Amino acid sequence: MRESGTHAVAPVPVARSELILGGQKSGKSRRAETLAHGWLARSPSHGALLIATAQPWDDEMRSRIERHRQDRAQRVPAMQTVEEPLALAETIGRYSRTDVLVVVDCLTLWLTNLLMPHGEAGALAGRRAMADNASPQAMLAAALAQAPGPVVLVSNEVGLGVIPLGPDVRAFVDALGQLNQQMARVCDRVTLMAAGLPLTLKDLA
Numbered sequence: 001m002r003e004s005g006t007h008a009v010a011p012v013p014v015a016r017s018e019l020i021l022g023g024q025k026s027g028k029s030r031r032a033e034t035l036a037h038g039w040l041a042r043s044p045s046h047g048a049l050l051i052a053t054a055q056p057w058d059d060e061m062r063s064r065i066e067r068h069r070q071d072r073a074q075r076v077p078a079m080q081t082v083e084e085p086l087a088l089a090e091t092i093g094r095y096s097r098t099d100v101l102v103v104v105d106c107l108t109l110w111l112t113n114l115l116m117p118h119g120e121a122g123a124l125a126g127r128r129a130m131a132d133n134a135s136p137q138a139m140l141a142a143a144l145a146q147a148p149g150p151v152v153l154v155s156n157e158v159g160l161g162v163i164p165l166g167p168d169v170r171a172f173v174d175a176l177g178q179l180n181q182q183m184a185r186v187c188d189r190v191t192l193m194a195a196g197l198p199l200t201l202k203d204l205a
Contacts, residue, residue, distance in 0.1 A: 011038040014101060014150050015189035015205035021157040021180060022193030028154045029068070031193060032103045033076050035152055039101040040078050047100040048079040051092070053110040055085050079103070085113040089139035096147040107155035107183065111176055116168075137179055141186045155180055157192065 014035055022028040036048040050072065056062040072079060084091040088110055096102050104110075114136055144151055159177050164170055184190045190202040 011041070013205060014039050015187075015203070017144050017147070017151050017153070017187040018189040018191060019153045019155065019180070019183045019187040020191050020193060021155055021201075023157060023160070026193040027196035027198075028156075028193050029105055030075075030196070031191065031198060032105060032152050032154050033072065033079075036076050036079050036101055036103055039150070040076070043099070045099050047097075048076065048103065049095050049100055050079055050081045050103045050105060051088065051095075052081055052083045053085050053088065053104065053106060053113065054083075055109070055113065085110065086136075089136065089143035092140075092143040092147055092151060096143075096149045096151065098148045101150045101152065102147070103152045103154070105154040107153055107179060108158075108176060111179055112172070115172060115175060137182055141182060144183075144186050153183055153187065155183070 012031075012035055018035070020028045020031050036050075040046050040048050052065075052068075054061065054065050054068075056065055069081070072081070082091060082095065088104065092102055092104070144153075156176065157180070158173055164173055184202065187202070188204040189200070192199045192201055
């Protein structure tokens with residue numbers, strides 16, 4: 001039990017699978033870190049792993065990634081990190097265990113890597129992923145269902161603003177909305193973050 005102002009706040013329970021949605025700087029990643037911190041505190045045998053999907057496309061992105069690394073190291077020092085921009089389902093299957101909480105941050109950049117890959121090598125890997133017999137989205141849903149340990153997915157909610165200009169951007173917003181809906185159907189809990197506050201949309205835990 002920790003104190004927040006004058007009110008005692010109980011640790012957030014971990015669901016078997018949780019999708020955390022929200023806009024930029026809404027508190028999505030912080031909630032995922034809070035879940036990982038609580039999971040690690042429950043037992044000395046527990047582990048936590050972050051699957052990072054971001055790629056350092058430019059100097060600004062490299063700086064942003066490094067800042068996130070430093071913040072995580074301070075807030076959840078025991079959480080390990082694996083960088084994987086494309087093979088998300090396979091990576092979850094490789095690292096998930098009953099005593100390990102896996103955090104994926106984030107689905108938005110993963111979908112960007114698939115649909116709008118950076119560079120020639122990325123484009124080739126993206127085309128290969130999309131050409132599989134099962135779509136990456138379906139493979140991710142199956143990996144969630146088969147994961148022996150808890151999995152937390154972080155994704156952006158981008159459908160609340162104005163309709164974006166350009167067919168490519170509109171197609172991406174549509175694809176991300178469909179991905180979020182698909183993951184929401186298979187996750188036990190869905191949480192919407194706004195101004196750092198969680199709103200539970202679904203909870204089967």
